[in-house]
Ligand SMILES: Nc1ncnc2c1ncn2[C@@H]1O[C@H](COP(=O)(O)OP(=O)(O)O)[C@@H](O)[C@H]1O
């Protein structure tokens with residue numbers, strides 16, 4: 001099976017894209033999958049969130065886009081079970097330069113092709129704006145996961161995002177599809193419930209059954225440079241992202257690779273707490 005490339009995308013900031021990219025990636029690692037995380041946000045939140053300091057980075061995703069001959073292996077940093085192509089603020093400059101590059105928005109897609117035989121899943125964290133980087137992610141992806149925060153304004157941007165996606169489908173990436181809509185930052189308020197009802201009304205089964213609850217542990221983890229599985233393996237957040245990983249692999253038809261989500265759960269207790 002061809003390695004899926006999943007972009008976690010929504011042009012609204014603060015909806016849990018980066019949190020979901022990091023923790024879904026690590027949850028898939030716990031299911032014994034070889035996972036590559038690609039940070040495509042110049043803020044480098046995913047990079048720092050898994051404990052890589054921006055100062056030590058010699059090469060990043062910006063080099064892959066800027067220089068078609070840049071060796072891709074030099075941009076991969078190895079974490080504990082999870083590999084990442086990091087992003088630094090240089091990516092903001094490269095995004096501005098992209099207007100003058102040939103096929104700039106297809107470059108990431110081309111570069112990632114060579115890695116599809118090395119990984120079981122590639123996950124891309126995207127910036128909170130439409131533009132050349134977002135388009136690069138939409139061109140590189142085979143599927144999208146769209147996190148939707150449980151707020152009153154959450155659904156307003158979704159139509160706009162769908163229009164962008166359809167534009168890319170009509171043009172350069174006809175195979176692109178939505179793997180699922182993911183409710184994030186869920187709390188016991190009426191607004192949360194209303195957002196969920198509206199989302200299910202519009203997108204039916206495309207809405208993941210798993211919802212990511214709002215939790216202090218999930219909020220704390222990135223500042224410590226840890227995934228939720230290293231910070232608080234028994235927390236609600238860890239359980240929620242394992243549930244998501246199980247649904248994701250099922251939807252991707254990779255279910256056989258994973259014996260059962262319970263196995264992943266038992267692996268979590270084995271994660272080191274150092
Ligand atoms: N389920 C959650 N519970 C609590 N805080 C969360 C949760 N998901 C995300 N956050 C926090 O909300 C903020 C925005 O999340 P982030 O993943 O960075 O969103 P985005 O990448 O879409 O901008 C961050 O401070 C993050 O730690």
Ligand SMILES: [Mg+2]
Pocket residue numbers: 017018019041045126
């Ligand atoms: Mg982010």
